[in-house]
Amino acid sequence: MVYKQRLDGRKGDELRPMEAKTKVIPNAQGSASFKIGKTWAIAAVYGPREIYPKFLANPKRGILRCYYNMMPFSGSGERIRPGSNRRSQEIAMVMTKALEPVVDLSQYPNSVVDVFVELPQTDAGTRCAAISAAAMALADAGIPMKDLVSSVAVGMADDKIIADLTYKEEHIYEFNPESLNAVVSDIPLAMIHNTKELTLLQMDGEITKEDLLKALELGQKAIEKVYAVQVKALKENFIEESK
Amino acid sequence: MSEILIEERKIVVPGEVLAIGLDYVPGENTYREEDKIFSKVLGLAAVSGRVIKITPLAGPYMPKVGDKIIGRITDIAFSGWRVDTNTAYSAMLNVKDATTRFIKKEEDLSKILAIDDYIIVDIINVTSQRLIDVSMRELGLKKIQGGRIIEINSQKVPRVIGKKASMITLIKEKTGCEITVGQNGLIWILGSPEGEAAAERAIKMIEEKSHLSGLTEQVEAFLRGGR
Numbered sequence: 001m002v003y004k005q006r007l008d009g010r011k012g013d014e015l016r017p018m019e020a021k022t023k024v025i026p027n028a029q030g031s032a033s034f035k036i037g038k039t040w041a042i043a044a045v046y047g048p049r050e051i052y053p054k055f056l057a058n059p060k061r062g063i064l065r066c067y068y069n070m071m072p073f074s075g076s077g078e079r080i081r082p083g084s085n086r087r088s089q090e091i092a093m094v095m096t097k098a099l100e101p102v103v104d105l106s107q108y109p110n111s112v113v114d115v116f117v118e119l120p121q122t123d124a125g126t127r128c129a130a131i132s133a134a135a136m137a138l139a140d141a142g143i144p145m146k147d148l149v150s151s152v153a154v155g156m157a158d159d160k161i162i163a164d165l166t167y168k169e170e171h172i173y174e175f176n177p178e179s180l181n182a183v184v185s186d187i188p189l190a191m192i193h194n195t196k197e198l199t200l201l202q203m204d205g206e207i208t209k210e211d212l213l214k215a216l217e218l219g220q221k222a223i224e225k226v227y228a229v230q231v232k233a234l235k236e237n238f239i240e241e242s243k
Numbered sequence: 244m245s246e247i248l249i250e251e252r253k254i255v256v257p258g259e260v261l262a263i264g265l266d267y268v269p270g271e272n273t274y275r276e277e278d279k280i281f282s283k284v285l286g287l288a289a290v291s292g293r294v295i296k297i298t299p300l301a302g303p304y305m306p307k308v309g310d311k312i313i314g315r316i317t318d319i320a321f322s323g324w325r326v327d328t329n330t331a332y333s334a335m336l337n338v339k340d341a342t343t344r345f346i347k348k349e350e351d352l353s354k355i356l357a358i359d360d361y362i363i364v365d366i367i368n369v370t371s372q373r374l375i376d377v378s379m380r381e382l383g384l385k386k387i388q389g390g391r392i393i394e395i396n397s398q399k400v401p402r403v404i405g406k407k408a409s410m411i412t413l414i415k416e417k418t419g420c421e422i423t424v425g426q427n428g429l430i431w432i433l434g435s436p437e438g439e440a441a442a443e444r445a446i447k448m449i450e451e452k453s454h455l456s457g458l459t460e461q462v463e464a465f466l467r468g469g470r
Contacts, residue, residue: 029301048330049331108303108373109372141301144257144283145257238454
């Protein structure tokens with residue numbers, strides 16, 4: 001009943017290798033690609049633009065609208081039915097709520113900023129990768145933002161608190177012969193960098209209060225690493241060229 | 244005890260701390276929270292005296308009174324036209340602002356400006372809800388005929404025009420084109436086919452490299468090499 005060595009050999013607080021890039025979709029006002037391990041999210045931002053359907057318009061400020069979509073071939077090989085479903089709608093909603101507190105659209109009444117996130121490949125932590133990519137794309141589009149949002153999942157596999165779970169770790173009871181009856185918890189987090197406010201906190205599974213607090217502490221450190229990658233990618237485009 | 248944490252022309256991301264202490268004043272695209280000044284956009288920092296501001300590297304066009312823009316007619320109303328301004332907001336062009344000629348009540352407005360015509364207009368009024376009125380009564384404001392229209396990010400427009408219009412004059416001279424730059428990022432180029440293509444490439448190059456210095460020389464070399 002112990003999960004000593006992580007399946008991919010990482011340390012408990014170690015994230016999967018990250019790779020981030022902006023300006024990947026030339027058509028969009030802003031865009032970003034964010035890879036963490038095998039999970040890969042591409043975000044494109046359009047707007048502020050005229051909102052349709054009109055009844056959604058808010059005369060006091062512009063609204064933020066997120067779309068989340070896993071590509072049909074993105075999972076383990078089982079074809080994922082394309083199009084919107086209950087899960088993707090929920091994730092789009094939590095993404096919007098995770099990003100809304102930092103995006104300032106008060107100068108753009110009656111308009112909408114659309115954020116489209118596509119996932120060409122997934123291996124758990126998709127909503128976190130999607131939020132991280134979306135925050136970068138919004139900044140790249142020049143949308144006024146109070147701060148950046150970074151996101152990563154933490155959790156508990158068997159008896160070990162770990163950061164950035166993979167699909168296999170979320171299903172540890174199937175993949176680790178010593179953890180057959182293990183309890184798993186997966187806690188996606190998103191945090192505003194300066195204020196350390198959490199804008200996303202969800203959980204699947206079971207966890208004790210003590211462990212949850214430990215996991216959140218670990219999450220805060222893990223999110224700092226994501227933030228560093230985001231900032232580097234946003235600045236890279238301009239620094240490299242100026243040399 | 245105030246401290247400034249950034250240098251001139253350094254690239255900052257949203258939420259980056261620019262200065263600590265009350266001696267500095269938050270300018271454009273920044274905000275203050277307690278004693279710190281933060282950036283609000285991705286851009287280049289600029290410090291002038293006590294004021295810190297950020298020049299954005301991208302971003303939407305904000306309609307301003309007095310701006311010359313290029314628009315497209317999208318609809319014809321009772322006494323005017325609706326104009327797409329390449330932003331989230333459409334503008335209204337009233338008959339009285341469209342022409343100096345007297346227009347009879349029963350006259351067909353589509354004979355003057357039809358749907359999908361491009362026009363060069365001045366913004367004469369913007370409300371807090373971003374309702375825009377435009378006018379064509381000034382000199383040089385007219386319906387666009389011929390040439391091509393290209394789109395760039397509106398934040399790069401000042402760079403395309405250059406200091407005292409130096410950049411745009413250079414492109415005009417080298418390519419022999421007539422070029423009108425709208426503040427909303429639409430640009431009309433009229434000239435010989437080769438000239439138009441060269442001017443378009445030069446403008447796209449400026450858009451790409453707008454954050455670099457010494458751009459005028461580069462554009463000059465590019466236009467000389469291209470011919």
